[in-house]
Amino acid sequence: MSGLKTLRIRINSVKSTQKITKAMKMVAASKLRKAEERAEAARPYAERMDAMLKEVANSMAGRGEGPKTLVGTGSDKTHLLVVTTSDRGLCGAFNAGIVRATKGRIGALQEDGKTVKLFCLGRKSLDALRRDHEDLIIDRETELDKGGFGFPKALDIAQRITNFFEEGAFDVCSILYNHFKSVISQEVRVHQLVPFAAPSEPETDGSKPAAEAIYEFEPDEAEILDELVPRNLAVQIYHSLLESLASEQAARMTAMDNATRNAGEMIDDLTLLYNRTRQAAITKELIEIVSGAEAL
Amino acid sequence: MTDAATKVTFELATPDRLWLSVEADMVVVPGREGDFGVLPGHAPLISSIRPGVIDVHQGDQISDRIFVADGFADVVNSRCTVLTGEAMHLSDVDRSAAEKRLKDAEQALAQAADDAKAHAESAVAVAEALVAALR
Numbered sequence: 001m002s003g004l005k006t007l008r009i010r011i012n013s014v015k016s017t018q019k020i021t022k023a024m025k026m027v028a029a030s031k032l033r034k035a036e037e038r039a040e041a042a043r044p045y046a047e048r049m050d051a052m053l054k055e056v057a058n059s060m061a062g063r064g065e066g067p068k069t070l071v072g073t074g075s076d077k078t079h080l081l082v083v084t085t086s087d088r089g090l091c092g093a094f095n096a097g098i099v100r101a102t103k104g105r106i107g108a109l110q111e112d113g114k115t116v117k118l119f120c121l122g123r124k125s126l127d128a129l130r131r132d133h134e135d136l137i138i139d140r141e142t143e144l145d146k147g148g149f150g151f152p153k154a155l156d157i158a159q160r161i162t163n164f165f166e167e168g169a170f171d172v173c174s175i176l177y178n179h180f181k182s183v184i185s186q187e188v189r190v191h192q193l194v195p196f197a198a199p200s201e202p203e204t205d206g207s208k209p210a211a212e213a214i215y216e217f218e219p220d221e222a223e224i225l226d227e228l229v230p231r232n233l234a235v236q237i238y239h240s241l242l243e244s245l246a247s248e249q250a251a252r253m254t255a256m257d258n259a260t261r262n263a264g265e266m267i268d269d270l271t272l273l274y275n276r277t278r279q280a281a282i283t284k285e286l287i288e289i290v291s292g293a294e295a296l
Numbered sequence: 297m298t299d300a301a302t303k304v305t306f307e308l309a310t311p312d313r314l315w316l317s318v319e320a321d322m323v324v325v326p327g328r329e330g331d332f333g334v335l336p337g338h339a340p341l342i343s344s345i346r347p348g349v350i351d352v353h354q355g356d357q358i359s360d361r362i363f364v365a366d367g368f369a370d371v372v373n374s375r376c377t378v379l380t381g382e383a384m385h386l387s388d389v390d391r392s393a394a395e396k397r398l399k400d401a402e403q404a405l406a407q408a409a410d411d412a413k414a415h416a417e418s419a420v421a422v423a424e425a426l427v428a429a430l431r
Contacts, residue, residue, distance in 0.1 A: 041313035048309055048377050052342060052370050151311040151381070163411075215372075218329050218343035227344050228368060231381075238311055 018263035025256035032249035072195030080170035084177040085122035092255035095124040154238035178247035186247040322353040347425035361386040398423035
């Protein structure tokens, strides 16, 4: 009989776990919708900023000048990796993927004789990387989602990165984040922030369509670029963080959906086993009674 | 070119959303080196923006008055795109709130460390422009 009791306890415990995972899945689903909307809403600004930057950079091209964050220091000895993860776990391979990619990159860069530094966003990256690379972490930021993540936060992070750059702490900066491909698939992406790698079009001297407007600049290209480039850095970071937040919720939703399904299977198996055991006990009792009566 | 020649497509985007997108007859933008009006067929121009008010004109009327803190304007092919970090309808801003913001900004500037001074100064400039715009 004790076997029956333990089975009953296990079934109940799996059932309550299933309730939790189901609730988490639903919470993640509603947060995902919000995160997706936010990422969608942020797109126009980023797109237009991109177009404008391209225009100004085109006009500056060939003069070989511009803010350092755009053209770089001319060296690539020290790399800063901005690692974007979540604060909380239970979201499948979301954080593990980023951490693996980061470690791979650190290894590759160090093999090439480069110095690597880390800027950790999200508690999970901090926890995972602290073990092996404590000395490389130069800055951190957690609780990104707390109180509603907004552009000012991205601006703040961009400012800190710019300060590091001006101190000469690094030459090249890239951000690693989860790109939101779809609800069931996220992909680790690396995007170079400094020097800014604008998607450059192939040079087609003279054959450029005449429709391309010749812009006037006010005050002038250099001054606009000085303002535009730091802002663009913040926009890029903001964009990556929004992608990452949406991916986190999507990953959590999928993970919790799987967990709920697994719990369901486990409950079915346990219930079957429970019924069998109970039936076996009843049959055994019956045999005992019958054989007892026969013996009389 | 029938429609594009008579109206200006005005778009205002903040980092978190497309704030406003309208067809207008004229848009007056506070450029770094002075206000400029954008009419259909304006020459291509990229300008940075000082804190001030964007006026959207429909016919003889001003349909929207929007305060912007900073940003850039991009004018091409009768389109005027403004990217800004902060935008608000002037009618939504309370005078006393604006004055409080200026006071707070000035206080922050007085206490700011050397490396944060530039940031605090621009915050004061934005608040001053906001108060001036409400006058």
